[in-house]
Amino acid sequence: MNKKKILIVTRNLPPLIGGMERLNWHIADELGHENEILLLSHKDAQNTAPQNCNFYGVRLNPLPLFLITAFIKTFLICVVKKPDILFAGSGLTAPITVFWAKIFRKKSIVYIHGLDINNDSILYRLIWIPFIKQASSIICNSTPTQQLTLNQGVPSNKITIIHPGVNYPAQTRNFALISELTQKYQLENKKILLSIGRLTDRKGLLEFVSFSLPAIISRIPNTVLIIIGDTANNALNKKLQKKEDIILAAEKNNIRDHLIFTGSVHEDNLSSFYYLADAHVFPAKYIPNDPEGFGMVAIEAAAHGKPTVAFAVGGIIDAIKHQESGYLIEKQDYQNMTQIVVQILEDKSLISDKQCMQYAEQFAWYNLKNKFEKVIVNL
CATH class of the missing domain: 3.40.50.2000 (Glycogen Phosphorylase B;)
Structure with missing residues (x-):
């Protein structure tokens, strides 16, 4: 050219x-x-x-x-x-x-x-x-x-x-940093769910904490949800969710101690959190006039060998291959999302690290x- x-x-x-x-x-x-x-x-x-x-x-x-x-x-x-x-x-x-x-x-x-x-x-x-x-x-x-x-x-x-x-292959494991984060956030012997993204209404984190996470914790009590990202103050779309509202929803369901907010993190830390996680959750909502464009975080999770559980809305359907790099759930079916997340936490062999990484490679930068x-x- x-x-x-x-x-x-x-x-x-x-x-x-x-x-x-x-x-x-x-x-x-x-x-x-x-x-x-x-x-x-x-x-x-x-x-x-x-x-x-x-x-x-x-x-x-x-x-x-x-x-x-x-x-x-x-x-x-x-x-x-x-x-x-x-x-x-x-x-x-x-x-x-x-x-x-x-x-x-x-x-x-x-x-x-x-x-x-x-x-x-x-x-x-x-x-x-x-x-x-x-x-x-x-x-x-x-x-x-x-x-x-x-x-x-x-x-x-x-x-x-x-x-x-996506950066592919993903960064190699930084065992020292992983150990540091494990101690800082008291993650020993925890089942770790990861949510990554700005806190907008479309991302649906408030609803996930309200409708799915309590049932997941009831089944697997040592589960924690790590939330990486802040309220999107510079976003053009001002339909936001507040950290305080998510905390209030957790308190109402007696699961506040199962939420960990990190705010925005450095890329090295983000990679280590992916490695620490058992699964990535992406409960984006179906909003006709505010569609989810794609879902790069699902590809990033796959590059680290981690499956994503998400609602099949917007461009997310292009970012996840069902039963290969994660699971696509019918929109707003929180009961099914709960069930799938529990299955992954109980049996990591459902989707292998290798399957996820092979899928992610096609999206390499x-x-x-x-x-x-x-x-x-x-x-």
């Missing part, structure tokens, strides 16, 4: 925490091996941005200021650097990249997640959706997102599915570059 100059415009980059942030970082990093990458994001991302990118920063907040300054700076970069392709890391920056691509007669790519194309905001539907539809190419993160995009009237030949990726290069070649 001929080397291209690609301008990536995104608000979602580390040190902000989340699957979209990791995804955009790896897109820039992998494409940067064969192309010249210009990366426009919030100023805090400069120190952690991939080294093979030319970084340009604007203020993260407030959101309108980010969009306005990113719009202006994109114009200036187009004038000075003359990129061949403008790439929006999510639907949020689609109007910026698609508009200037048309003005400068360049190609545009938009990577979208479920909420990017199925947003109930009137303003978003009037402005953002039309720009997304006018992109030269649209990349969807999952099969359900592709269907939502088709429902908006986008021709199928414009759409490609590229799932988010090193496969991402080839998939994106096919899109670029076909523009």
Whole structure:
């Protein structure tokens, strides 16, 4: 492939925490091996941005200021650097990249997640959706997102599915760190469930603690749920769940001592928590106007040899292979979720570490570059 100059415009980059942030970082990093990458994001991302990118920063907040300054700076970069392709890391920056691509007669790519194309905001539907539809190419993160995009009237030949990726193989076990975490959180002789993600309403953690966890603990009293992640204060979707409400639900069911909140953790610690866990739970709810885009944490868990038990909603159906890397449960069937989790805790041989890891390998970040290069070649 001929080397291209690609301008990536995104608000979602580390040190902000989340699957979209990791995804955009790896897109820039992998494409940067064969192309010249210009990366426009919030100023805090400069120190952690991939080294093979030319970084340009604007203020993260407030959101309108980010969009306005990113719009202006994109114009200036187009004038000075003359990129061949403008790439929006999510639907949020689609109007910026698609508009200037048309003005400068360049190609545009938009990577979208479920909420990017199925947003109930009137303003978003009037402005953002039309720009997304006018992109030269649209990349969807999952099969359900592709269907939502088709429902908006986008021709199928414009759409490609590229799932988010995972570090593979996973980090090797850090036995010293695992021992340290075991002692710190008193995890000796515990059955460990892991929940990873920002505390939004869609993730359904409050409901899991209310409707499934008490029955699981009744069956297996030494079970603990480790909750990694905080309330998503920087998320655009403000339908949040509060730590205090989750604790209150646990107290009502007399299981408060079975919850461990770690907040956000370093990547090394996260890997060790995966190794410590018996299973990962992903009780995302079915919310038609707020779909779960994919479910990278399920792939990360599989890369560490751990199965995920999840409701079969949104893009999660692309992230888990039923009975191979985990279990997909009918939406909001908390009784069945309880039963499956108990079975896994009682019999770890139901799904082997090897099965999980073999499934995860297809999502390795090193496969991402080839998939994106096919899109670029076909523009």
